[in-house]
Amino acid sequence: MADILSSLDDKIELNRRINDNLEQQAQALFKSWFVDNPDSNWANTSLSEVASFVGGYSYKSEELTDFSNVAMATIKNFGRNRGFKAEGFKGINPSAKLKECHCVNLFDILVAHTDLTQNADVIGNAELLLTCGKYNSIIFSMDLVKVLPKEIFPYKFLLAAMLKNKIFKGHCLGYINGTTVLHLNKKALPEFEIRKPSDSEAKIMNETLAPYYKRMAKLLQETDKLISLRDTLLPKLMSGEVKINETNN
Template structure:
């Protein structure tokens, strides 16, 4: 057995770097176009999608709201176009994230602020994309990223990532097993997104039709700041801190952002299922989650969930409901309002008055009841999909290190997957 970054692996597995692996197939690692090559005015409503840092999810490209360019610009920037099997990274910020380019995304643009990894047949792209998601590999990338305020990646850093390459049949088998989990996660994600969109759209329609007097949210909701904590309070304890990473860019509650917590907190800072939290900080380059409301959907942590200082808890007063609050806050109107209260050069901070000062037309009791009755079952259906997804993600993250190192055999992983799904 040979010792590697991901542990002991069979001696016959090849040890190399990501840069050498790409070059061996005639590929390489390349940055996307700089801002001087593609301006904000070049983007068009209909055209070829341009993958930006905000479009990079957990090994997937997030297509909702993606920027687009016309065919002339695509031809001009043809050296930056993506192919199926490429892997895309963000150059700044959350440098752990990467996305595998699928078949329908062939020909899209590797946009400004991104890096493209092209294997060109030197290894199975799906296997390498999962390998790059191994916790030890992610940690290696974060440790080697440069920048005092914000981590930055470049071609040299990515080229130096240590890579373990098993035989081709093993690569394909591992990719198929983990891909099956990813497919099920994708189905649940669509269920969650569709259920939430239907619920919110219907609730917003009812609220817009009802009218009513304009009021301030601070008069009809309890607004509580999350707890200010010390690093010494993290890593142990019977409670869990809900951090900014729990706020998904798709509006979902991400279990990955929970951290064991042993510090003090007020009772009002503890969260229950269905509570609404709003992100109040974000990076200026992305501004993806600030002001975004998320419903808390715990899996089954043994301890209490506590909101961190990056979040604000919003609870309805007697005249509203959690469902109506989501319909109000999950809107472009509130998003624009929240951004107008933000300041900061590197990190955006939402002002303390943003939520209390938000004004809306107060619906009558019958409208609140109707919106709540329609929205509640849909949101609960989405919650169920989210819980199942977190179980599948935990299974994937448990199987991934063992499969990638050969410690878990593919046939054993397939049995575990069959039993669970």
């Protein structure tokens, strides 16, 4: 029994390490383009020129439930050391006040606007939605902001790399209010300054980054299934409902 569970845990950990490496590679590409060798001809502009910002859903505690196909992404999905955690989803039966803009799709960008950690570990972090976990659809809470690329800059993977970089995090740290609960000033995102490559260059960069994030999504979704299998298998193995030779088969 221990060997079976250990093999599942090993695969889960391997997927995590691979995703960490993929993220580092994506950030290395961004650094080579925008930090080490930026083109002097690129325009300086603000994030608000290339992206729009959508606030999240304001929910009531009685809407939360363990029995729903809809989940809400919250700051609990944001790891202190970066990364998106599927276990942070909260099942919810949202009220009629839910708007279509509160829904989030795979590879949409979310930025943490609130933080309960005193060290500001989470606030200002940007994450792509890489999995829906066990749920059919996802909305996002008012603790987060959805960043959508505008038609003039339809390059969500490049935009994500910009916002996942430590330069953006450092920018956000200068816009924090609060003591016990930290809040990000609404001006933080629109006032972030970026270098805007030509359309042809941005397209190539986006296409170069896409396989990294798509691979990360595939591995994270695989991890969700492995965790579900492990958590389902463990009590059955311990109770004798499932025998070791059955699992081997």
